[in-house]
Amino acid sequence: MTEASAAPQPVAETLRSEAAEELAQIRASVVEVLDEQADLRRTHELMVGAPGHDPQLHELLTAELGLLGLVVPEHLGGLGLDVPAATAVIEELGARLVPGALATSLTAILAARALGPSAEPLLARVVAEQLTLASALAEDGAGWDLEQTATRATGTGAEWALTGTKTLVAGAEAARIVLVTARDGGGELGVYAVDLAADGVDVQTHMTLDQTRRLSTVHLREAAATRVDAPDGEGARVLLDHVRAMLALESAAAARACLDLTVEYLKVREQFGRPIGSFQALKHRCADLAVAVAGARATADHLVTTLHTGAATRSHDAALAKLVCTDTLMTVAAEAIQLHGGIGFTFEHDAHLFFKRAKSAQLLAGSPATVRAEVAALAGL
Amino acid sequence: MTEASAAPQPVAETLRSEAAEELAQIRASVVEVLDEQADLRRTHELMVGAPGHDPQLHELLTAELGLLGLVVPEHLGGLGLDVPAATAVIEELGARLVPGALATSLTAILAARALGPSAEPLLARVVAEQLTLASALAEDGAGWDLEQTATRATGTGAEWALTGTKTLVAGAEAARIVLVTARDGGGELGVYAVDLAADGVDVQTHMTLDQTRRLSTVHLREAAATRVDAPDGEGARVLLDHVRAMLALESAAAARACLDLTVEYLKVREQFGRPIGSFQALKHRCADLAVAVAGARATADHLVTTLHTGAATRSHDAALAKLVCTDTLMTVAAEAIQLHGGIGFTFEHDAHLFFKRAKSAQLLAGSPATVRAEVAALAGL
Amino acid sequence: MSDEQFRAEIRGWLHEALTGPFAEAVGTGGEGREHEAHELRREWERHLGRAGWIGLGWPSEYGGRPATMAQQVIYHEEYARAGAPGRLGHMSEQLLGPTLLAFGTPEQKARFLPGITSGEDIWCQGYSEPGAGSDLAGVRTRAERRGDSYVITGQKVWTSLAHLADWCFVLCRTDPDSTRHAGLSYLLVPMDQPGITVRPITQLTGTSEFNEVFFDGAVAAVEHRVGAEGEGWKVAMGTLGFERGVSTLGQQIGFRRRLDAVIARAHENGAWQEPALRDRLVEAYIGLEVMRHSAVRLLASAGGGLSGLEASISKLQWATWNRSLGELAVDVEGAGALLTGPEYELDDAQTHFLFSRANTIYGGSNEIQRNIIAERLLGLPR
């Protein structure tokens, strides 16, 4: 029944050691920038004002570190690194709840990579013009159910025009290109790239419960578009899987960061004359959180391997990791508020940022119940 | 939506003070007998042998304390006490996991009381002949779904013959009369009394996972029966509600007993040089159990009031109490094994008796999922 | 007066008041909405007081009104059912009033209770301190006696309504050499004086219900000390015990309204068809039923006032339940619940989701309640 997934698994795919070292270097240089420019204090400042993200940080990571070309093949002008380089950056952004379109750009680039040759022109243009990206799948009423996509693509070959409304788009407030799922005249679902500066495109950005992640409504009225995926009908699913992967990776990293800050607090905060981290009830709860975080970490890592190797279990693994990692973040963040006591309830503190991020990660790209049902179906249960 | 149950509730129905005192006396005399003759050591002995219950205890409680007549009206030969007298005894039996047909007898008597004048001849006979009772509702495949009852009643007026097979009947191994749900020629569901000693009746008693509660299959082949309920079609539901009430009351009392024995153990058992009950993680878990037990206790008490006052919410309250009390017992008993450590895993210890009893209480008379769905429907959600 | 008559009277009065001059106040000031409509709600307190609806069961000489326990429950039920405004006088009536009735001198009662029953005086509570949290015995705010006055220095936190309140009841350390429970005193301090600074705390909802209160040479009269010097712990614990059970049933009516709204919403938007959400909604319904039966049982056995232990069980139950319902409310909405108003204005589900995180922290956190239940109800060793 679940024989497919019970089949012998290779002991975790390990990178060639040169690749592993390169990856470590990239992570270190990103961490250095983020620790200086994008810690939680900075997220706190950005999230309450306009434009809600940090253009300077964006510039630094793209122009100086070449983030947009990181995993774009060399023949398209990129650095040609493998999937784990991009996912490592998404994790570091996620751990700090960095607002804006950096993670959504890397996510869309990973998706485009996976779409094959048909997406190469887009990737080349992204690197050449340093374009940031977002992905737009949800629609009113339909949510992220691809079957119900109503946005229409008209045209043929190279030139398309899209009409429809996409909702709850993350990163659109800072992106230039949006990858949009739409249905052509024959009813076939595809992925199209739309320039947000084009005629017929209107982006309306909302304030959000999760203040670290603004969401936009994107109205398309005969907006010019290029088709990005191959006409095999799988492109939209590839895009959805990558959006879920982003939420999973961000959440696993955020869960760990949130647990860390909670544990540090418990070590120093005293009550009844001793550090509250010495109270066994709190210790046991933290231990359970640590186990959950380790599990989330493992499913996220497995997903990276899946994306890296192009394994056929992508949809299953992305759905499962999204579910496990976002639920874990919610558990950890909720406990973080409780374990911090009153201070964790203040706006000034960081705990609520993780808590709000957890809820948006749970509800975006399919609710837990929806995704769980998908996992069951994909696993053949 | 839930306006009916949101309507102002009277502050808990309190018994007249004389009645309360009488009730306390009855409970005390039953407790005295049970503490001496039916503690958990005795249950331990009885449950592994034949006949699986204690005829002497039965004799003592019925002949000397008049238990079978306790809540039978005086004009039918009983003591004429109110519902709470019978439910108090069921609780005390439940707290000690006493095997046999005492609780099922009281339950069937309470149900018969609630069925009105049509059941009076049966009640009179029960007192006069000191007959013990059980209730048989479940059938293979159908479980406790009354709609699916397939046992057939043929005949008219006073004389009926039943044909069918009832499964998972508690108390039948020690009972003389079984109340059976069956459908007449017109398809109407009714409650019939069958003498287990009659022709055409075959009782097959099984060993059970919950060794404190044996279950029987009752085969009926043209077995002579009398109809007990009024022809209003409500009788079977009355019987089911009372069976659930029994499970609820037993479980609430058992949960408390099980928590008590666990707490006592934690106070005396030492590890790492101190009583393990001083470890905060265990204390907090016990506190949560205490809250659950208090909640179960409250729903059970409310159900007693409902049965006592004949309130229209009987089915709802019985289903809800059954669900809450049996789930609470499972939670408490599972924690009891864990908190006792290795010793709680031995056959000799009492913890597993509660654990096994919890599972039978959860699964008999409707699984948690079934009963939960019923509660939602009855509450108009 | 029969209970039915009493119910008809309060229901009629509320209906008239809330469809008339206070129509705008309906639904304001609830949990997470303490920042709303202060002026109107202050006027509402006076209106309530003039009509004799504050101090039910208190002696008439202090402006109270005779009422049985059942009638007090009815009052709270009808108040919640009508969606009447959140009470600015909650601390005054539920905490300070009973404390003064139990521990106050005749002069203190005569001086302060009428201001409460008239709805005129608003009180706030000065217990928690930064760094002490749920450990009330860790109070470090000092009160130094100078003649007929105490001079107070220190800081309190999580003081709701401090910016509106006329008075504050403050737990201070009057014996500088004392530790823990000893050496504390319970002082009544006027808020309108130079030595007091109030600074609002912005919560994760973006709004402010709570404040920090800084005492820097603030003065309280010695005659306004409740109980003997050094016995403040006993008085304060008495106050905590006075969080009386009668309001519990009223609170449940509010919970029921909220649950009904969430269930109605689930039916409306199809979430009810999702088994996992439906299951959680049914679970919430069952949890509320359990709390209702528990409250009825506790009140019946306790004669209307909850002991500290019963209050601990009740607090743990409702705080945890309401927090779960808050998350469920947002989950029922689905991803649409992620959008707020342009200035982070929150709707009911969002407010419930965020604010209910405080339920399990304030007024004795879940952890503190579990300690109390384990040690005092179950007798487990410290």
Added chain:
Amino acid sequence: MSDEQFRAEIRGWLHEALTGPFAEAVGTGGEGREHEAHELRREWERHLGRAGWIGLGWPSEYGGRPATMAQQVIYHEEYARAGAPGRLGHMSEQLLGPTLLAFGTPEQKARFLPGITSGEDIWCQGYSEPGAGSDLAGVRTRAERRGDSYVITGQKVWTSLAHLADWCFVLCRTDPDSTRHAGLSYLLVPMDQPGITVRPITQLTGTSEFNEVFFDGAVAAVEHRVGAEGEGWKVAMGTLGFERGVSTLGQQIGFRRRLDAVIARAHENGAWQEPALRDRLVEAYIGLEVMRHSAVRLLASAGGGLSGLEASISKLQWATWNRSLGELAVDVEGAGALLTGPEYELDDAQTHFLFSRANTIYGGSNEIQRNIIAERLLGLPR
């Protein structure tokens, strides 16, 4: 040999053995079934040993066979997949062997390891004591030195296979004035001697997997002490650490088989149509996936052996998961699961339900694992 060749070899060998002389042994001796088919399983140990399947990765001089970590994982996977019998040699191979390899003298290795790899000698573990439970440092069994021997007095408990075992590795207090971790020694004790009495413990399943072992003047040779006198704690903790990760993946294959069986049953009897049960089954599937990914990750990073910390996380995960699945297995059966055989014979679901309660207690209870994780992984203060 490639991994594929290795897999083919062990798979082929198992198939042959288990369809041939040991067909009856298939499925025996698993969790909660330790009491089954002892004679046949003892013969199976010898059969395994003769074929060179015991001591993978151990030096050849002691009868071991070279095998990479990946091959060891494959071995355990195939073993579980084939439904091969529960290993009577588990303690010998997984616990004592690695301990001797790390701490034993050359003479001890030469004396004892070949008996393990041949499947001839069965060992049992003498750690837990009544009254000490998970607190291993509370050992009170005494070993008094007399010449070339230790004379042992005391009691061990939860000793599986003691009634079958040839030898027992016993943690004893050799310094009578010592407390806690100091003064303990690690002794190898032959079971067939007058000073040892074994009494089976009947479990809640009605069967016996575990025993009490009474030492009353039992003798162990001084040369059979592993490590220095007084250093038993270090050696024993080393052994615990040797519960190696390679068997973890094999264990997961067993879990998968069990989960698949429960899901298949749910489809068969309609339980799958019940949303609450289906949800729990999907949850179990997800939990197993998480454990699988965790194990792969840990093995990749740890190079095949789990540290104590990783072992704690893994133990907490699988014990809790398997316990939940046990209850789910019975719930999927429904009320029919309440009937047993006439002598309390239990079916798979019932055995799983009952026996899995031990998972979270033995081998370091969930509580002990949480202590370890909190203090040693998270660094929370004691």
